[in-house]
Amino acid sequence: MDHEEPSGFKKQFICVEYPGVVVNEENMLRTLGGIHNISTAYLEKNRRLELRFRPDDVYSKPACGERQKKTSLLIKIKVKRRKRPLEPEQQSTLHDSKDNACASTCDPSIISSEVIIMGRIDTIFRFENLCDFQYLPMSLESNNKGPMQCIYDTLMPSGIPPASWLSLKANLFLPPAVFSRMDSMQTYLYRKEANEDNPNIPPNIIGRTRRRRSGHAVFVTFDISKIPDKPRDVAIKFLHLKFLGELHLKKISKLFAQRPIWSKNALMYHTKYTTDQLKFLLPAVAYYFVTGPWRVMWVRFGYDPRKDPSARKYQTLDYRLRTSGGLKTKVKAKRSYCNYLLPYKSSPTCRPKTAIISKEHLQSKEAKGKESENLNENMYVFRPGMLPPSRQMFYQYCDVYVPAIQEMMIKLPPPAPDAVCHERNGWLPQGMDAQCREIINKLVTDVLRKEIVNR
Template identity: 25%
Template sequence: MNDFLRFPAQKKDEPKQLILIRYPGIIKNIDKALQSLGGLQQVSSAHFNNNSIELSHTPENPYTSRIVAEKKNQEAISSGTLNLVMKIKRKKNDPGKVKTKILGLVDTIYTFDVMCDFQYLPLKKRVGSDTFDDLIPKLIPTDLSTALGWWTQDKAQNTPLFLPPYQFSRYLTPSSKILGKETDHGEKTKQSMRSGYGQNMRVERKALSVSVHAKSEFPLAPSNEAVEDAMFRCKHEEPHRLLRELFEERPMWTRVGILYRTRLDDSLLRCIIQKYAFYIQSGPWGRLWCKFGYDPRIDKEGGLYQTLMVSFRQHGSIPERQRLKVSSDRSQQGTLYATGDDVNYLYEQGKLPRVRQMWYCVTDVRLPQAIEELISVVESNYRPNPEDVRDRGWLPPPVLEKIRDLIKEDVAKTSNELEAQMHEQEEDEFDYHLFYRQISLIEQKPHSYLLVA
């Protein structure tokens, strides 16, 4: 029975491994194209000896600046894509029938993604004519006999000067950097250089965004320079519209909330947010961007935007470190974690946060018990004096501590449920492996077979 089940393995023909050279030009003559690469033998030798393949459009010119190809493996530049070399035949009398034959697979690709420039030909224009003289026989010997008698010539040749540059392009790829201004040798520059031992050559970086403390005066409008700079850095109207509508909806936001709602890039947000809001560094509304002209210390509804810092350092289900990066993919819903790299500014019941330390606005904590705590504060007519509002905000400190404890309790509950689900899954996998092992023991008994449909 065992001999019957041993089927002979089918032999598979391994496809030929070919190389692909992306020639930087239109090939009309294959022989001339190979000659510009040094010949077929030179290409094969360079490939198998792991040397560089060089291209020269003037192979006879010893002063040419050759182009070096970049070698790339097919696995490194593609994922799941194959480059097949196929031979296709089609009869003229019956073009509907096509016969194809696969010749092999491409596993190595050579590309010439570099500059093809700085080619110097050793030529000199004749006086009074449009023709040119070839200077190579006068510069270097072209054969063995000429080389042996090169230094014993009776006549000294008046060879024209042909001095190609010592070094061609310093880099193989063109640079996108903008050339700087020429050095200023004026009197003002000389005086500044005499004033100290060193000079800071870094361009001054102006910070046009406004930052305030809890007890400082809040600005009413941005400066004209900040508005002009924001319009200059971002001329597209869509990002400005998103930020304008966001702060009309609500006057105070965290940075994570702004990124999550607008889907703007972080670097773009830094350039244009100075036009719409200022940053509060400390106090009950610390870490918030506040709309110009709004003061939460005067408006009682500002208590809804007080910040609350919660750290989750006791739970292994939450990553240790992760950047607050907002992803544009929100298509999947109903999972414990936010999708992708999404960092949600809301705390929702039954969902673990993406990072171990988060700053929430009180109004962004979506827990039923937290909402009841806020309603109880409103119904109690709690009215602190203006000095207490600047120090602690509109909400009593015990309420903030209670909301923080509610968040931590919900995180602990969700984490325990997740660990229980993982434990049940591990037990199911253990039972499956135990059942599979019992089946294997039955098959190993002599003259006993188990057929599974």
């Protein structure tokens, strides 16, 4: 038999555990930024709710409330009381009565009570973090004596100030750009670092630079003395931990045998592997150039492009779209800084999260294979008549199929026997990268103009 759900369960509320005594609801909402700010914090993922103790002060450091998932009910209780107190004889009669609904209550003045379920609560914002420091816009008098004075009006004028306001002497008030990185209690375990590189460092000194997070990939700079010839042992170990067998390794090793230098996007297109798989496969077969003519490229172990002039066709061509001609509105950027969010406004990603099984985790291998088939060639190749997928692209000269650029590469004279690979230009002449960017930019502009005309 189906039971009907109570009407109160259909309504959903948001609970805010306000860290204070609420006397005026309007003032309380102003400290939280109003209904609009509360709605924004609720709708956006990992957004924290800000509470400013001085909402009219732009220098007020907010306290942040964390979002928590809870299963609660909002209950309204109606209690009907007697207006006149009972006489002693009536109280004893009421206590002896078994039929009266309020006979078992402690308060004899209660006639009846009613419990009404207003709705359910799934999200609660709790202010359990530290309020951190508050930096007040205060200053001493001109003679540096006497009490502190508020200088907020001189810093933030109300309304539109006159032009003479710019010539006034400004008070010195420089609030810190960042207060503390953490606004909750943290447990930090101090540990000693290995002082093999610098034995003069005392053992109780904490290092200023942290190690790379990967730990299994080999990163090198252009001025490295010896090129690595084998992967690290931990890189091979990670392959077994991530269930990447010999077939995966053999496929990517075959590509590096055909071509010693690859970009990650090119390998993703040819192998149809995901970024997570390449994250562990690439350190097992190649090392990564951080600087130099082959930067952001993966090079086969044991191969030194600085000693091979034929490696110039694998050099990196850093192409960036220009802002003129409406190119910005046509091609999306990899990342946008327009909607930049201050770090304290979002919940930290390092917090423990509850594991949730979603449809993405239940996808079959066939579904994931179809996603990899949607990879387009333009993610690493440029041809005339196409637009780059992002505003900044790292091409290799051999993957730029433009007749003018390929003709320039063929006509390049071989370097002299005593030539040395340049740190920036590599084996190419100076200024060639700028010429190639001009050619690509002209082709992209022509494509954009044709699309505008055909509209």
